[in-house]
Amino acid sequence: MTKTMVGALLVTVAFLAGSAHAKAPTKAAADLQSKSGSSVTGTATFTKQGGKVSMTVKLKGLTPGTHAIHLHDKGDCSAPDAASAGGHWNPTSEDHGKWGHSPYHRGDIGNLVADAKGNATLTIASDVWTLGDGATTDVLGHAVVVHAKEDDFTTQPTGNAGGRVACGVIKAK
Numbered sequence: 001m002t003k004t005m006v007g008a009l010l011v012t013v014a015f016l017a018g019s020a021h022a023k024a025p026t027k028a029a030a031d032l033q034s035k036s037g038s039s040v041t042g043t044a045t046f047t048k049q050g051g052k053v054s055m056t057v058k059l060k061g062l063t064p065g066t067h068a069i070h071l072h073d074k075g076d077c078s079a080p081d082a083a084s085a086g087g088h089w090n091p092t093s094e095d096h097g098k099w100g101h102s103p104y105h106r107g108d109i110g111n112l113v114a115d116a117k118g119n120a121t122l123t124i125a126s127d128v129w130t131l132g133d134g135a136t137t138d139v140l141g142h143a144v145v146v147h148a149k150e151d152d153f154t155t156q157p158t159g160n161a162g163g164r165v166a167c168g169v170i171k172a173k
């Protein structure tokens with residue numbers, strides 16, 4: 001076999017591997033739009049890494065301080081108050097709670113803190129989420145929702161987090 005043939009073969013193998021990869025997305029994102037008269041906007045990006053899904057959220061336009069952030073069940077942010085996104089994503093039928101401390105909704109990410117300029121970022125990695133496998137644990141098609149108030153981790157089923165100030169549907173990239 002000549003060097004050229006080996007080269008061509010490697011390119012073909014790389015191409016086929018790339019095609020197989022494309023069928024199951026490993027990245028997703030939600031474009032967060034202002035809701036309930038807020039000026040909050042931002043992005044949430046999801047990346048599959050080994051057995052985990054990592055999420056990085058970047059927000060601006062928040063009131064300084066603590067705000068709840070959840071994944072909500074329905075991938076529908078069409079309502080002006082984002083009520084269309086439904087309740088917290090809860091594929092395991094548990095009570096509302098604190099991330100990683102059973103019982104909790106799989107959408108109960110918790111709180112993030114906006115600085116004096118109204119900017120906030122948060123990164124978490126989860127092994128209770130999947131991305132692109134169509135399982136009940138798959139984040140695709142659900143909504144990222146940011147709230148006006150802090151999640152108290154106890155009030156059922158919402159955490160008493162107040163209005164919905166930003167919403168975005170999680171879509172494959």
Ligand SMILES: [Cu+2]
Nearest residue numbers: 069070145147
């Ligand atoms: Cu929420």
Ligand SMILES: [Zn+2]
Nearest residue numbers: 088096105108
């Ligand atoms: Zn919840």
